[in-house]
Amino acid sequence: NAGVTQTPKFQVLKTGQSMTLQCAQDMNHEYMSWYRQDPGMGLRLIHYSVGAGITDQGEVPNGYNVSRSTTEDFPLRLLSAAPSQTSVYFCASRLQGVNTGELFFGEGSRLTVL
Amino acid sequence: GQQVMQIPQYQHVQEGEDFTTYCNSSTTLSNIQWYKQRPGGHPVFLIQLVKSGEVKKQKRLTFQFGEAKKNSSLHITATQTTDVGTYFCAGPEKKTSYDKVIFGPGTSLSVIP
Numbered sequence: 001n002a003g004v005t006q007t008p009k010f011q012v013l014k015t016g017q018s019m020t021l022q023c024a025q026d027m028n029h030e031y032m033s034w035y036r037q038d039p040g041m042g043l044r045l046i047h048y049s050v051g052a053g054i055t056d057q058g059e060v061p062n063g064y065n066v067s068r069s070t071t072e073d074f075p076l077r078l079l080s081a082a083p084s085q086t087s088v089y090f091c092a093s094r095l096q097g098v099n100t101g102e103l104f105f106g107e108g109s110r111l112t113v114l
Numbered sequence: 115g116q117q118v119m120q121i122p123q124y125q126h127v128q129e130g131e132d133f134t135t136y137c138n139s140s141t142t143l144s145n146i147q148w149y150k151q152r153p154g155g156h157p158v159f160l161i162q163l164v165k166s167g168e169v170k171k172q173k174r175l176t177f178q179f180g181e182a183k184k185n186s187s188l189h190i191t192a193t194q195t196t197d198v199g200t201y202f203c204a205g206p207e208k209k210t211s212y213d214k215v216i217f218g219p220g221t222s223l224s225v226i227p
Binding site: 033035040041042043044045048056058059090092094101102103104105106107108 | 115120123147149155156157158159162202204214215216217218219220
């Protein structure tokens with residue numbers, strides 16, 4: 001099993017450019033989510049999804065779009081990148097439900113916006 | 115919305131000393147999870163606590179869930195250099211019929227050999 005796969009691992013953008021961070025999981029997890037990690041801020045939830053066609057906002061959704069057309073994939077789109085979006089992004093998935101256990105994380109995507 | 119806080123933010127210990135990090139939620143949690151992130155790595159699940167007052171051990175690590183299910187702690191006995199990393203607690207914030215997972219800011223542990 002590959003688990004949670006994120007691409008790209010590294011990306012440099014100019015302000016105003018758009019891009020998509022890809023996330024795929026092969027564990028048939030209903031729940032998928034995106035976090036950003038900044039020094040001293042921990043992991044902040046951007047968007048999450050509890051199944052195909054269902055997405056919702058997390059703590060810091062502004063500037064990001066998501067969609068969930070399949071169970072396996074949950075891409076994160078930056079429509080007009082800003083330097084404040086320089087961060088490490090993690091995709092994570094798990095089974096849905098209140099006490100269903102661990103989040104499985106991808107290896108992260110490091111984004112720099114100049 | 116729900117807030118999850120952790121203290122301390124940083125901890126430097128001599129190898130062999132004990133270490134404790136504390137986690138507090140602004141709301142009652144149905145469960146709490148702990149994760150470890152090594153420098154340059156991704157968070158890795160350590161454990162989940164569900165019951166009020168629950169205590170679980172993993173070798174030198176002891177996890178507790180408070181009686182009110184609003185706080186938790188992770189204690190490491192006799193730290194080793196392999197314990198270096200950031201420890202996060204996380205809890206579900208329930209929205210209608212499903213929940214999202216909110217993380218605390220983490221405690222970064224350094225171990226001096």
